[in-house]
Amino acid sequence: MKHINTFSDFVLNESSYQFQDQAKKAIIDAMRLSTAQALWIYLGFSKKPELLKQLEDYANKIDGSTLESIIASHIQKNPADIHLLDKNPELKNKILKIANVEDFSKLGRLKKIGLI
């Protein structure tokens, strides 16, 4: 089995469905940095459900969190960021429910273009 040491190794090598904990940890850590990064990673991995599951299991193993709860924690802090999920209404509703916040996407869109 080919070992994967970096995130880009992983992304470039689609056939390597097992990847090291080190790489998983780096990815989870990256998700905790910002809403945009968390969503980019989550949506990217959604195209490869098997890999998403491996990440999900790892997140659960280290502190009992889920990938969606990581995103929801960003939204609790910056509710206007929910507009980043405008194109994914199902996930958006799910995250709003987990975060238990009002949908502030409209203000998020205004913030994005610098009007508020």
Add this chain to the structure above:
Amino acid sequence: MKHIVRYDNLFEFYSLNEDVQGAKSYIKNIYAKKYGISPKEMSDSDIQKAFNDKIFKDVIQITNKNPGYSLPFLKFAIEQRIPIFGGRPDEEIKSLSMLVDWINNRGQLVSRLPMKIQDYANSERIGEVKGFEKLADDIRTLERNISLKWIVDRLPAKPREEFRKLPDNEKQELLNIANSLEEMDKDDPEKKITTRLLSKIKAMADYPIQEIIDYMNNYISGYSSIDAEKKLQEVKELSPEAGVLYSKSPYLVMSMRTEKSQKNLCRVANWCINRGLFLNYAKNALQINIFDYSISPSDPMFLTGTTISYDGHVTTSHDINDWYIKKHESPREHFLSLGYPEEVVDRIIEKIPSEIAIKKLVEEALGLNTKSLRSSQNTNFITYLFGLADSNIQGKIEDSEWEKVIPIIVEILDSEDKGFGEMMLNFMEEYGVFTSSGVKVLQDIFLKRVTKKQISAIYNSSVETFDEIKRLYAYKMKRGDGNPIFIKNLENILKNEDKVLSELKRLI
């Protein structure tokens, strides 16, 4: 397997080897430096890595017919970061492969360049530009002068001989006249202005060359005033892609907001921004071109072009022959040093803030500045428009200027198939208006375009947006961990709620 190459003579073999050898040593030195060792300490595999360098291999490949250029081209690529491939044939030379094509097709002209190609490669900067850019400028000037040589051929024999003995700068005067004649006759297939002049020149076989040039200058100056009016008309027709900053005889000061306007209005100038490099210079900057109709079109100062960055500094400036004439960083000092009267300069300076705002709007409206998606063009357009209104509210743009800007914005909103007017209305109906700049845009620009029903819808959305902002503000305050700048923004918006809503109500 070793490749067998046939060399016609031993000299060619050695000279080829020697030429490529320079490039090889150069790339080896670069890699040795990278490894922190001397070239002599490099192992075979280090050397192989250097020779496998992509830039090195590409340069060797494109210069295989002219290996003598491999070293200078490698320096252009590595030290001046000039791309190896790219560019269209109708554009300014901007890549090494374009330069190779030019050398292959016009090799006999290389010796007529002011410097050797090696010297351009050894000069990272010549004046304000890279050595390669100066080379491209010099090639353009050379080609332009060659294309204007017809005027020399049409001189009677004696003055033609005299012309050949003139110093280069004096020769340029006649070539500028040829350029002006081409411009004046551009729409006339019979080229009457030129034909008339040449028939007169034919009868001046015994005149000294300088008298003939003076005669030609007087002749074309007579057409200049007609040209001035025509030019002003052309600018107006191109609006909003070009704007007039000042027009009082003998000066016409224009702002070129797009490459198209630059090409159409100032083709008489020998500038690279007329040939595919507009955005290289005028992106995030104003391009201000000034015609002075009090002097002959053959005078280099007949037309000048100055680029002023959005932060208010002169970045570059050229006369009609593309000579670098930047005098000062400050636009005011620069224009005064070029000899323009104070009244003209003051007018230009006064207009710079609003002109910057307009150029940004035009760039976004026409999608010229970026390859952005339509949606981001729309959002940038909204931001710039509200920003412009805000500058007026804050006094950065005077009311008189704002009033002049409004018709230009309306023109952009109405411009063909862009749909910016509709997009803006949809935006206001969905999000409402919640700042004084929003009210200003609605009142000054859209009031005549909206129904009472639409204003009511905008009012209702505004109330909803204000309520949402209040809830977000309360949420943020409760958590106490929000970004202080964002919270301050929300506070400022909420402070104006009553004022904004009452102004909106008045419009219903």
